[in-house]
Amino acid sequence: MLIILDEAYFEFLADPVDLLPMIREERMPNLVIMRTFSKIYGLAGLRIGYGVGCKEMIQLLEKPRQPFNINAMAQAGALAALDDLDHLNATRKTNADGLKYLEQGLNSLGLEYVPSYANFILARVGDGPGVFKSMQQNGVIVRPMQGYGLPEWIRISIGTQEENEKSIQALKSSLAPN
Ligand SMILES: Cc1ncc(COP(=O)(O)O)c(C=O)c1O
Known part of the structure; x- marks a missing residue:
């Protein structure tokens, strides 16, 4: 085997x-x-x-x-x-910091997530496809997870601090009642 x-x-x-x-x-x-x-x-x-x-x-x-x-x-x-170890270490740090920031953001929005070590995080947002569309209209592309049997979840990639802030902001507005 x-x-x-x-x-x-x-x-x-x-x-x-x-x-x-x-x-x-x-x-x-x-x-x-x-x-x-x-x-x-x-x-x-x-x-x-x-x-x-x-x-x-x-x-x-x-x-x-x-x-x-x-x-x-x-x-x-x-x-x-x-x-290029400097670049490797810098990217690892940017990612770890970004993960912490996104986890805090998800906590503050009261959303469940799966703790991650990679460069993305899985978050339960309710209407995954709806949140995906709404975030996209705000210039942020996440991955809706219904194709993986998780219609309530999206996958958010970790970016730079500025991008992470934009993600949380877009997520927040997509969850807000119209
Ligand atoms: C778990 C996992 N393995 C492998 C790959 C593929 O990497 P590559 O670009 O080398 O084909 C990816 C990329 O999406 C991945 O998420």
């Missing part, structure tokens, strides 16, 4: 569990960890990520891999991003 762990938001955690030793020490030959440059590194447009697994597993994955599946620009960007 193959176990694939998607660690797309790994870098946002202050103290993540490090599973790489399990692979290095060959304790879990069936484990593959996947990471991406699309999230904390902000390089989604480059379409680059990586997987970590034991040698035999990677050799197997190499067989169906398309040649030239990652271009040279993306590789250069990804390598530079790995070295």
Whole structure:
């Protein structure tokens, strides 16, 4: 059985569990960890990520891999991003501060939410699709969650402080009775 762990938001955690030793020490030959440059590194447009697994597993994955599946620009960007610890730390801090701000905002509006460590937060707003539309009219795009079986919830992305303030303001007006 193959176990694939998607660690797309790994870098946002202050103290993540490090599973790489399990692979290095060959304790879990069936484990593959996947990471991406699309999230904390902000390089989604480059379409680059990586997987970590034991040698035999990677050799197997190499067989169906398309040649030239990652271009040279993306590789250069990804390598530079790995070295740019200042940017990584600054983004992690902006996100953690933003999460705190949004949680406080949701608390003050009396809304339930799921505590998050990623760059988004799930909030129960009642009429998810209605709040989505109304926030969009105020220039803020959130994700309505009815497609995931959660019609009362929306997903709000964390942004800069200014963007987070705009989100809470738009949410507040979309909840206010007309
Ligand atoms: C949980 C999760 N895994 C993976 C991805 C995909 O990242 P990529 O842009 O590398 O395909 C996303 C992005 O939306 C995600 O939310």
